[in-house]
Amino acid sequence: MRIYLDCIPCFLRQALEAARLATNERAVQEEAMRVVLAKLAEFPLNESSPPEVGWKVHRLVREVTGNKDPYAPLKHSFNQKALALYPRLIALIKDSNEPFETAIRLSLAGNMIDFGAQPIKDIDLEQEINIALKIHLDRENISRLKKAVEKAKKILFLGDNAGEIVFDKPLIEQIGPEKVTYVVKRKPIINDATLEDAKAVGLIDLVNVIDNGSEVPGTVLSLCSKEFLMHYNSADLIIAKGQGHYETLSEEKRPIAFLLKVKCPVIAKDIGYKIGGLVIHLSNVYNL
């Protein structure tokens, strides 16, 4: 997906949040903002997707502030909050007449934990679960995705954020962990999950977890490792969580099921849903 001009104020908002997480020194925060402003003034916007620019913005903030992982405390906190809710997720699946659909809904509930697309704020995860259990979902797409999942032998699951990865566990269990490879980022970027988070929440005890060799939000294939690309090219089905994956992969010719909560007006316009909507967007999946 191309960059909209609306992304520019959003990059500055992200830069400021990251700078404030990274340091308490106002002069350093201001310097980070100036460096980002100057970079964006020159940036070839038409050649990149929003996550690629976001990556460069966050890298500049890290360089100026000297903090390699400003979001680390937030990631830890949301991993713990999500783990505390995990028994409730299990109970909801157990009590459900449609456990696959419920698992999709819970996975989508977790996608609210995204501090790139939206300002940092306290998120009421219980409320997110309640909303996700009731909100409109495209039932036909759920049914198609379920068939594709059953048919597929190798599924690549592109994870998104720390904390959110706990909400993906029920869906992996419904799919069958043995045919899933779960993907995280190699290095910290915003609050995206890394192997450290996958370990912290016990995801590595459930499923094979790899990193994509990259620290770019979403999945920019040209910046991923050979190992990841081998998985990507050989999978029968790719499940991709979050806006960043839609922004970077929506024009790819692979069978991809995008699962995301719409959090910004640019995505809302592009994908045709309202902000707050839960989306199952199937791309070339019918050709399986």
Added chain:
Amino acid sequence: MRIYLDCIPCFLRQALEAARLATNERAVQEEAMRVVLAKLAEFPLNESSPPEVGWKVHRLVREVTGNKDPYAPLKHSFNQKALALYPRLIALIKDSNEPFETAIRLSLAGNMIDFGAQPIKDIDLEQEINIALKIHLDRENISRLKKAVEKAKKILFLGDNAGEIVFDKPLIEQIGPEKVTYVVKRKPIINDATLEDAKAVGLIDLVNVIDNGSEVPGTVLSLCSKEFLMHYNSADLIIAKGQGHYETLSEEKRPIAFLLKVKCPVIAKDIGYKIGGLVIHLSNVYNL
């Protein structure tokens, strides 16, 4: 008031809105954004108030796009919407047991029509009136302001936005138009009112209206005309509408009653109210 780093993303949001109002050409909009980004990267933030930077941002957008008044249609539209509600404002004052307080509340309701502090959106003016009639106001400050108004012989009323100026008419009537001089901007800036707006809504038939010789949001004294400064320095009381006036005059040693609706987190923090709150902030008014 000094600039907070939070103002930077907001300036970019304003620049984009102004550029989109000014032209439909995406390339020109992008160029305007780049010019604003480059300017902000170098800008001495500590030497200016937010409205002064906002002025420079909007001036750059006008220069790049060649549109001298991007907000003209919005201003016209809100003047007309406000005029359509004027009979209701009159009726509310007539039916009120506390007409001065009701006039203050209506004047504050109109301060929602501000497209600097907040994104451009449709504003339900009837809803704003209903909120303003019920919301908490500092009654002691209303009473003090009423006494100051009664005591003052020369009152300078610093108006804010097009449309909003209609909502100030009942307050001017309560004060007594003969002792009021009402101030607008000399040239268009964002949706601030000019003499053209004062004529369009008939304000000039009620009260003496002057311009301040400037096109900066709020009131930056060093950029105002001598005529305005004469009024400013000789007034017994100054009533200043909107966030921009608080941002530019809050540290002045004159008797100023700031009337504003809080619309941004920076002002909320600085003034100690929540977003959406209606504020009567009296500065040196007791010394009258």
